[in-house]
Amino acid sequence: MTAQLQGASDAALQEAFDAVIARHDRIEPRDWMPEAYRKTLVRQIAQHAHSEIIGMQPEGNWIGRAPSLRRKAILLAKVQDEAGHGLYLYAACETLGVSRDELVELLLAGKQKYSSIFNYPTLSYADVGTIGWLVDGAAICNQVPLCRTSYGPYGRAMIRICKEESFHQRQGYELLATMVRGTDEQRAMVQESVDRFWWPSLMMFGPPDTDSPNSAQSMAWGIKRNSNDELRQKFVDMTVPQADALGVTLPDPALRWNAARGHYDFGPPDWDEFAAVIRGDGPCNAQRIAHRRAAHDEGSWVREAATAFAARTER
Ligand SMILES: [Fe+2]
Ligand SMILES: [Fe+2]
Numbered sequence: 001m002t003a004q005l006q007g008a009s010d011a012a013l014q015e016a017f018d019a020v021i022a023r024h025d026r027i028e029p030r031d032w033m034p035e036a037y038r039k040t041l042v043r044q045i046a047q048h049a050h051s052e053i054i055g056m057q058p059e060g061n062w063i064g065r066a067p068s069l070r071r072k073a074i075l076l077a078k079v080q081d082e083a084g085h086g087l088y089l090y091a092a093c094e095t096l097g098v099s100r101d102e103l104v105e106l107l108l109a110g111k112q113k114y115s116s117i118f119n120y121p122t123l124s125y126a127d128v129g130t131i132g133w134l135v136d137g138a139a140i141c142n143q144v145p146l147c148r149t150s151y152g153p154y155g156r157a158m159i160r161i162c163k164e165e166s167f168h169q170r171q172g173y174e175l176l177a178t179m180v181r182g183t184d185e186q187r188a189m190v191q192e193s194v195d196r197f198w199w200p201s202l203m204m205f206g207p208p209d210t211d212s213p214n215s216a217q218s219m220a221w222g223i224k225r226n227s228n229d230e231l232r233q234k235f236v237d238m239t240v241p242q243a244d245a246l247g248v249t250l251p252d253p254a255l256r257w258n259a260a261r262g263h264y265d266f267g268p269p270d271w272d273e274f275a276a277v278i279r280g281d282g283p284c285n286a287q288r289i290a291h292r293r294a295a296h297d298e299g300s301w302v303r304e305a306a307t308a309f310a311a312r313t314e315r
Pocket of ligand 1: 052081082085161165
């Protein structure tokens, strides 16, 4: 093909892509897409997949110490769901031409990120409830709009994931609602846990819009549907009445209803702390990656056996 013809066909491909985005339709794996779109998706979906897998650790910490068989069964199911979410998302990412092995390597080498929230420790069983309520709650606010994301495999994975995340949020709320009906000590445990997780939950939406350089392009591509600040506001508006119903105080003196805006006003999270956690200096960053690396190494015989079995079955 001459350079001129190539140029003309590239323009036609770009035009077809733009038309799909403009009518809010889906881009599928075999469709042409701009390289920057593909790269952005790989980064975002991988980061999301890693978050699901690393996110198993803070709660997994309590499976062996659940206060009853019922709580243990619920927590086990929840943590297993997160493993499943990781798998759907790695599979969605593989449709963009990267392998799961490569993505795992990038995570272990610290070259791809996961959500900052999972670098905080879980210090009491109330944290299981708070994570379900606030962390899965924030995840739902982030993820429901992603069900309409422009990349087909990602959007379809998100539809399944969101159904399970709403179960996670309810189980967290139900655990806290049970604890606040208990002893003074249990109520104090819930409040202490909410005090620790409130601000990191707000940070899950990412930096303020004025400080989020890639957001505009992601929104233009239909990968992202709402800005960080819009989603953070939505989460606060949804959560304050739930906190009132539980009888817990959210640790923000600036939090109050603004009738003129029709939203709650709230104070800014500590963005220096957020930057430190992203940089790797959060309370549990090193521990999370060391644990994941050990689990990956210890699981190598399973991967080898599964590969050998698949090869033999094929023969
Ligand atoms: Fe999840
Ligand atoms: Fe979840």
